[in-house]
Structure formats: structure tokens, C-alpha cells
Amino acid sequence: MRTRGAIVTLAALAALATCQGAGGERPAIRFLEAPDTGGGWHEIVAAFEAANPDVDVDLVEGPPSTNTREEMYAAAFLAGAAYDVIYMDVPWVPKFAARGWLRPLDDLLPPDARDVFLPGDVAGSLYQSRLYRVPMQADAGMLYYRTDLVDHAPDTFADLEALARRAQQPPDRWGYVFQGLQYEGLVANFLEVLWGHGGDVFDESGRVVLDSPASVAALTWMAGLVGAIAPQGVTAYQEEEARQAFQEGRAVFMRNWPYAWTPLQADASPVRGRVGLARLPHAPGASSAAALGGWGFGISASTPHSDEAWRFVAFATAAAQQKTLHLRNGRIPTRRALFDDAEILARSPHYPRLLDVLLTARPRPLHPRYAEISDALQRHVSAALVGRETPADAVRSAAEAIRRIIEP
Amino acid sequence: MRSLVFLLPALALVGGLLGVPLALTLAGGLGHYGEALADSQLREAAVVTATFAAITVALEMTLGLLFALALDAAWRLRGPLRAVALLPWALPSAVMALSWRWIFNDTNGVATLLVQTIGLTDEPVAWLGRPGFAFAAIVVADVWKATPFVTIILLAGLQTIPRELHEAMSLDGGGAVRRFFWITLPLLRPAIALALSFRLIQAVGVFDLVWVMTGGGPADATRTVALYIYDVVFRYIRPDYGAAVTALVAGGLLATAAVAGVLARGRAFEERRA
Numbered sequence: 001m002r003t004r005g006a007i008v009t010l011a012a013l014a015a016l017a018t019c020q021g022a023g024g025e026r027p028a029i030r031f032l033e034a035p036d037t038g039g040g041w042h043e044i045v046a047a048f049e050a051a052n053p054d055v056d057v058d059l060v061e062g063p064p065s066t067n068t069r070e071e072m073y074a075a076a077f078l079a080g081a082a083y084d085v086i087y088m089d090v091p092w093v094p095k096f097a098a099r100g101w102l103r104p105l106d107d108l109l110p111p112d113a114r115d116v117f118l119p120g121d122v123a124g125s126l127y128q129s130r131l132y133r134v135p136m137q138a139d140a141g142m143l144y145y146r147t148d149l150v151d152h153a154p155d156t157f158a159d160l161e162a163l164a165r166r167a168q169q170p171p172d173r174w175g176y177v178f179q180g181l182q183y184e185g186l187v188a189n190f191l192e193v194l195w196g197h198g199g200d201v202f203d204e205s206g207r208v209v210l211d212s213p214a215s216v217a218a219l220t221w222m223a224g225l226v227g228a229i230a231p232q233g234v235t236a237y238q239e240e241e242a243r244q245a246f247q248e249g250r251a252v253f254m255r256n257w258p259y260a261w262t263p264l265q266a267d268a269s270p271v272r273g274r275v276g277l278a279r280l281p282h283a284p285g286a287s288s289a290a291a292l293g294g295w296g297f298g299i300s301a302s303t304p305h306s307d308e309a310w311r312f313v314a315f316a317t318a319a320a321q322q323k324t325l326h327l328r329n330g331r332i333p334t335r336r337a338l339f340d341d342a343e344i345l346a347r348s349p350h351y352p353r354l355l356d357v358l359l360t361a362r363p364r365p366l367h368p369r370y371a372e373i374s375d376a377l378q379r380h381v382s383a384a385l386v387g388r389e390t391p392a393d394a395v396r397s398a399a400e401a402i403r404r405i406i407e408p
Numbered sequence: 409m410r411s412l413v414f415l416l417p418a419l420a421l422v423g424g425l426l427g428v429p430l431a432l433t434l435a436g437g438l439g440h441y442g443e444a445l446a447d448s449q450l451r452e453a454a455v456v457t458a459t460f461a462a463i464t465v466a467l468e469m470t471l472g473l474l475f476a477l478a479l480d481a482a483w484r485l486r487g488p489l490r491a492v493a494l495l496p497w498a499l500p501s502a503v504m505a506l507s508w509r510w511i512f513n514d515t516n517g518v519a520t521l522l523v524q525t526i527g528l529t530d531e532p533v534a535w536l537g538r539p540g541f542a543f544a545a546i547v548v549a550d551v552w553k554a555t556p557f558v559t560i561i562l563l564a565g566l567q568t569i570p571r572e573l574h575e576a577m578s579l580d581g582g583g584a585v586r587r588f589f590w591i592t593l594p595l596l597r598p599a600i601a602l603a604l605s606f607r608l609i610q611a612v613g614v615f616d617l618v619w620v621m622t623g624g625g626p627a628d629a630t631r632t633v634a635l636y637i638y639d640v641v642f643r644y645i646r647p648d649y650g651a652a653v654t655a656l657v658a659g660g661l662l663a664t665a666a667v668a669g670v671l672a673r674g675r676a677f678e679e680r681r682a
Binding site for chain 2: 067071074078079095099171180181182183231232233235236237241244245250369371372375378379380383385386388389
């Protein structure tokens, strides 16, 4: 009896495996994204399938956490059962490309066809001058300010500090909140201050130039904020802690991503109608820079359906679909032309100013071992913010650590 | 011989599910053990983890024993009290850690409100924003969660101790303190050993609580070994090196748990078996 049961089970399993292997007539293009809260992705997929009856698109709605989806993609690649299309954050591009997991897209989207996209998002899609991603969704750091407390947005770091000091009333209302916890967001915050001081982590030839006077000046400025114009607790803030403080009227300025605009302007928000947005400040003689956080589509190097995958990527990143994703899910488009679009402006009247910020966006260091580089930066920037290391020591240690990472 | 044949499926299952992956992990790490021993980040994480484990387990064992003694004495209320005491242990760590993150929020948190109410300070306190405070915060959260576990194990142990022993020693003039050290503690040793080794293993492997509350910061003050291994394997995509670190940590952990277990179990356990 027992043997027969086992045989039946095995047979059923075998049948199931065969079914999956055959997979039907039409090729299915699979990709993983966060839950489709507004329904925009489903609309795009349905429109594509209607126009391309010979292809199925399988949208896998994964967890909302970026890190978790990155691991799911990486695990799928390592297991040899990759997704056909990869919906990628900026730091994944070099990481996945360096391992040969992505198909270069230069033949499909040559350089002269890329100008329609925001320059930062294109730069964040390159690895060793080859294109691995088509930008779909833009994101960048920016400055929020209270229009009722300060009469203009600051240009320079000194300007921001002076305005904040004048308008703050600690501990009830601080001058400035940002993301100071030891995590990826801290790197974005630090790089923006570093770039704004004219410094960088790598030079064009890939050499580490982090141990520079600009870096020390940048980190000294950041560390000096804590307890002066920023609350002590800012060293444990992520995006939501900062937004909450700003929204409750407990901060004059805030560094955050564009997403915060919508909750700040919601009906129940205490600061509704009193929020301005601007480029991040810079040092005299340098220019504003925002950390790029955009998303886009790559194509797996091992997919047997790369033609179909490209058809879908080209379709999804076209203007009409980016507009759908904005209107349904609130995502920011990467095509410049959409920032003048009447329908988009009707829903998001602040977009011309947002475009001004997005034009300053720069990708974080594009290196396959970016995760380790980021951790070295996080460790030492955090140590400087909490006073465990002097800014000069922190910069030197971070630079040494990064050199060890990239020159094994 | 026949019995061996019957054992084969079970052996194959255990070997396949445990033995093969274990061997692969150990082999996969080969060539990286030297690197792991010289890794300064691993060393720092090991110090953080060992400190965390030592402090939390000591607190949990002490508090757990006190609560167990109290519950053992409170005969009538034991049922409902035991249910209440178990609540923290029953909550999922990640959910609990999220709550602690808001409790320790600098301006909106209950912890700040508390110290402000008793007049220690007027300012918001950056609980999770300073290295020492953040470490203390994860200790508090872990003790809150795991003490009930120790309590229940020790309470079960207490209830196996025959009342007659206490009565006999009372008749001989033994006071409560003497009875505790001569009867309760020795007979409780197996339960203590069990709770101790479980808690040690879990404290050294702590991940979710720290991950949600501090992410390892600030300045790596709460970066435990499990967080580091996670980074190595999933973020740096170096599974081979992660395997080496995991094997080293598991080895150290087994040795610690074994020593702690033997020390706590002591002679009482041997006598029982004999």
C-alpha cells in the first residue's frame, strides 16, 4: 500500500515538473517589483499583453523592502533560475553587471537615443561605459523648507545653518533634520554634502580620492549639525523619523526624498501649504548635488526570451506608461518631456521645481563591491556624527578601508 | 543487519538535510578561515555579540529565576500570571522591535517621556542615536522578550521539586535561604542548564531585534556577528566567506554552550541519571 502511495506521489510530481517545463506556448517574461499599490503596473502589463498577444508578462509582486528584493534577484541568479527582466535600483547595476548577469543594452538603446531621459538616471544605468538599464522611475535627495519660517531657500551650507539658527527653537523646533542612522540613507546624505563641497569618493580613473580637504570639510559640517541645529537623536533617524519631525512642525529644514511631498501636503498634515522644496545647498564655488535613487529595467543575460524582454522594456519605459505609473502609483518619470505634461502638472504642480532638483542627481559610486564601500562609509560617517572619531580620522579610515576593498 | 536497513531512509533524510549542507558549508569555507581570523570587522562584531550575550543572558537568568520563584509561590494566581508573563515571548521579534524603536524614539518615545516626567532631563534623549545608549536599548528589549522564556523553564523545574524535601528540612530547622541553596538550586540545575544553553545560543545568534531597532549602528556599536554574516552573504555576495565565518561562529558557540551546560548541570544531573 505504502509503496503504491509513494509511486503515485512521484508520478504526480513528475507530471507537475513536466507542466512547468513546457510552460505553455507563449514565452512568459518575469520580473519582480514591490507590491503594485496603485495598480499602475497591472495596467501597463495588461496594455502590453493586449498589444503583444504572443508574449505573457508575469509581474511578481515581492516584498516592499528594496534589500529583500535585491537578495531575491541575486539568489535567483545564483541558482541559475533568473528573472527575464530585472527592475533595478542604482547600486544593483554594477553589482549584477560585473557578475555577467545582465545583458548590455547599448545596441538596443544607443547613446543618441538616451537624451530623452534625465542625465543622472542614464549615468546610474552605466557600468564601465556600457548601458545595462533603461530608466523608468527617478528619485533624488532634496531640501524641504518651511515657507512660513524662512523667506527663501538657502544656496550654501552656511546659509542653511544661519537660517536654521534664526528660525529654530530647540528642543521644540530644530533647524534641520536628515537621515543620520548608520544605514544606506546615511551614505546618500553624506555624498550630497561631500559633492556639495566639491569632493568625491573616486576620481574619473577610479582612484580613491576620499581623503581630501573637501571630505574633511564636509564631514566636519555634518558632525557639527548634531546638537547644534539638528537634534541629538538625528543619528538614529531614517526617512520616516525625519518626515514625522518635519510634518509635526518640529523642524525648519529637512533633507528627504521626493516621496515626502505627498504626506506633507495631505489634508491632515499640520504643515500643509507651508512647505517649499529646493536643491540641496552647496559650498561657495561648488554646485548642488543630489544622490540618485532611481529605478529602471535590465535584461537577464541568460534569458532565452531577450527579444520579448526588450519589447516589454521598451514599451514600459515609453512616455505613456511612465505617465500611467505616475498617475496611478505616484512614481516620478525619467523622461524630461513628462515634466511639462499638462495631466502630470495637474496632479503634481510642484514638478517643475522637482525637475530642477533631479537635474542635479548623481549616482553613488558605481562599483561591483559598492555594498562594502557603502558599509565602510556608513561606519566612519556614523562614528564622526556620534563623536567616536574626529572627521579627519573618519575620512582617513574610510578611505583606507575603501582602498582595501577595491584593491584586494 | 535488518534493523540497519530499516534505519536507512531516516539516515538518508537526516544526512541529506543536515549532513550534506553542513559538509558543503565547511568545505565551502575552506581557504577563507585565515581571512576570517584576521578580519577586524568580524573581531569587533564578535566583541559586541559576546558582550551582548553575557549581559542579556545574565540578566535574563537572574530575573527569570526571581519571577519563577514568585510564580511558584503564588499558587492561586499562577495560571493567569503565567499566561501574562508569556506574552512578550509570544510576540514576533520583528514586531516587538518595531515597537521598541518607537518607544526609544528621541522626541515622541515613551522612554524620553518617562525620564522627563521623573525630572532627569528636559531634553529629548537620543536613545538609539548614541553608541552606549543604543546598546543598552537592545539589551533592554532582549531581556524584556526572553525573560519569560527562562521563567517558564525554571517554573517547570521548580514544580518537579518534591515539597516533602522542603518540609523535611524546615522540621530540621532549615530557613528559607538555606532551603533555597541546599534544595531548590541544586535540583533546579538541569532546568537552569537547559535555559542557559538555549538563551546563549539565541543571544549569540541575535539578528531580527537588532536589525529592526538599530541596523547595527551607530558607529557599529550594535553590529552583531549575525548582522555581519548577513552582510557578507547577501549584500557582498560572498557565500564562501560567509560559510567560513558561520562555521567559526557555530564552533565557538557550540563550545560555549557545552561548557555552560556542563557547568550548570553539574553533579545533580549525573546523580539523577545514575
